[in-house]
Amino acid sequence: MIRTALVLPTPPALLSPRSVIDPVPELREACAAAVAALPEEDRVVVVASPITEANAARGVTEPLGHRVAAHLLAGRGFEAQIALPYAAAALLETTAPTTLILMADGSARRGEKAPGHLHPDAVAFDDAVGSALRSGDAEALASLDPELGEDLWCDGIPGFRVLGEVARDRDVVAEVTYTDAPYGVAWWVARWTLS
Amino acid sequence: MTLRLGRQSFADNRRLMMAIVNRTPDSFYDQGATWAEDKALARVAQVVDEGAEIVDIGGIKAAPGEEIEAEEEKRRTVPFVERVRADYPDMVISVDTWRASVGRAACQAGADVLNDAWGGADPELVDVAAEYDVGLICTHTGGVTPRTRPHRIEYADVVGSAIADTTAYAERALAAGVDRDSIVIDPAHDFGKTTQDSLDLTRRLDELVATGWPVLVSLSNKDFVGESLDLPVGERLTGTLAASAVAAMHGARIFRVHEVTETRQVVDMVDVIWGRRPPARTIRGRS
Numbered sequence: 001m002i003r004t005a006l007v008l009p010t011p012p013a014l015l016s017p018r019s020v021i022d023p024v025p026e027l028r029e030a031c032a033a034a035v036a037a038l039p040e041e042d043r044v045v046v047v048a049s050p051i052t053e054a055n056a057a058r059g060v061t062e063p064l065g066h067r068v069a070a071h072l073l074a075g076r077g078f079e080a081q082i083a084l085p086y087a088a089a090a091l092l093e094t095t096a097p098t099t100l101i102l103m104a105d106g107s108a109r110r111g112e113k114a115p116g117h118l119h120p121d122a123v124a125f126d127d128a129v130g131s132a133l134r135s136g137d138a139e140a141l142a143s144l145d146p147e148l149g150e151d152l153w154c155d156g157i158p159g160f161r162v163l164g165e166v167a168r169d170r171d172v173v174a175e176v177t178y179t180d181a182p183y184g185v186a187w188w189v190a191r192w193t194l195s
Numbered sequence: 196m197t198l199r200l201g202r203q204s205f206a207d208n209r210r211l212m213m214a215i216v217n218r219t220p221d222s223f224y225d226q227g228a229t230w231a232e233d234k235a236l237a238r239v240a241q242v243v244d245e246g247a248e249i250v251d252i253g254g255i256k257a258a259p260g261e262e263i264e265a266e267e268e269k270r271r272t273v274p275f276v277e278r279v280r281a282d283y284p285d286m287v288i289s290v291d292t293w294r295a296s297v298g299r300a301a302c303q304a305g306a307d308v309l310n311d312a313w314g315g316a317d318p319e320l321v322d323v324a325a326e327y328d329v330g331l332i333c334t335h336t337g338g339v340t341p342r343t344r345p346h347r348i349e350y351a352d353v354v355g356s357a358i359a360d361t362t363a364y365a366e367r368a369l370a371a372g373v374d375r376d377s378i379v380i381d382p383a384h385d386f387g388k389t390t391q392d393s394l395d396l397t398r399r400l401d402e403l404v405a406t407g408w409p410v411l412v413s414l415s416n417k418d419f420v421g422e423s424l425d426l427p428v429g430e431r432l433t434g435t436l437a438a439s440a441v442a443a444m445h446g447a448r449i450f451r452v453h454e455v456t457e458t459r460q461v462v463d464m465v466d467v468i469w470g471r472r473p474p475a476r477t478i479r480g481r482s
Binding site: 055115 | 260347348349351352389391422425
């Protein structure tokens with residue numbers, strides 16, 4: 001039974017090598033606090049978006065989300081899964097007390113200086129995701145449009161959809177402890193307690 | 196290897212300064228300083244006076260922004276190439292473009308080099324270089340779309356990727372008929388890369404040089420320098436020169452630069468230290 005779900009973002013800036021000046025100190029702190037508050041006895045499943053074809057062609061073998069999660073979990077063991085359409089169905093069969101961590105980001109096209117430059121729909125899209133995370137609206141996450149997500153350089157849609165499927169028909173107590181986009185990519189740290 | 200760039204050939208001990216001349220209103224460093232033709236001509240006169248062997252004329256900024264169609268890119272660059280060619284008959288003129296149609300028009304106007312900063316995005320560019328018997332700069336971008344910023348681009352080995360992609364591009368150019376002596380490779384710092392990637396490429400540039408293809412480096416005032424030293428555009432010259440010194444030590448042949456005089460001094464000094472050229476004048480303790 002999934003009791004807790006965390007949403008964490010996946011900027012590589014969270015990984016080593018770190019620079020002298022941490023470009024993401026507030027985000028790092030929020031992630032650390034969220035991870036520290038996880039139930040100690042739970043099995044942890046980390047769901048990450050698959051490796052992009054281009055990065056796979058460049059020799060990358062482990063999804064970014066799993067690497068970021070491993071870094072944030074700092075030695076705590078977890079089961080790594082890929083956010084594929086059938087992932088949620090398998091997770092729903094889980095009987096052991098489980099914490100689910102979704103590694104997911106919003107659009108990277110929020111402004112002219114954003115990695116993907118400005119897409120006029122990016123901010124509204126992220127606002128809708130942020131609103132769903134704050135209100136525990138599973139249906140809204142489950143119905144996010146993957147094609148729109150691709151246009152908006154949103155890496156997180158597969159993970160958000162898994163969370164939406166898993167939390168559907170559950171009571172959700174939602175808390176968002178970080179929401180910002182300091183470098184043109186939307187990031188959230190969110191915790192859903194499911195009952 | 197003797198390097199032949201259109202109308203000029205350079206012995207293998209020559210290091211060349213390629214001076215950037217932007218025909219853009221919005222490039223990151225000069226912010227349109229040479230958008231007006233008279234300003235651009237003054238810039239050419241200045242870099243010629245400073246000893247640059249090559250001018251690199253570009254009509255589109257690298258960063259994303261307003262879409263510039265090929266016809267507008269030609270309007271910005273081709274008449275200017277004609278003008279520079281008329282004023283400086285022996286100057287090596289490079290045009291910074293990924294488009295074959297623009298490259299063709301530039302070659303007809305007198306260009307000697309096609310600087311393909313976007314790594315072969317237009318597969319017909321090699322045919323234009325072959326047809327007009329001009330030089331070709333084969334860059335590494337990791338396969339990204341022109342004018343996109345890097346976002347979560349990762350490499351198992353960025354240097355290996357740069358070597359594989361640029362040498363494959365060079366071989367493709369060779370097969371298309373571009374003269375072997377006219378092909379140059381460029382790891383393209385910051386293009387499709389994180390700062391760490393660009394630092395790795397700088398530190399391991401000798402591996403690209405070891406391929407045997409002449410290597411161009413474009414380091415000038417780039418973000419990897421700015422992020423390394425936490426300095427904005429406009430305060431990156433010293434860092435650029437340090438990176439240029441490392442590239443010179445490793446054997447880079449062409450330096451694409453904003454500041455010609457400073458880079459030339461650094462490269463010459465490195466060559467003197469390395470015993471690749473004699474000191475200019477030595478009398479100290481020898482009288």
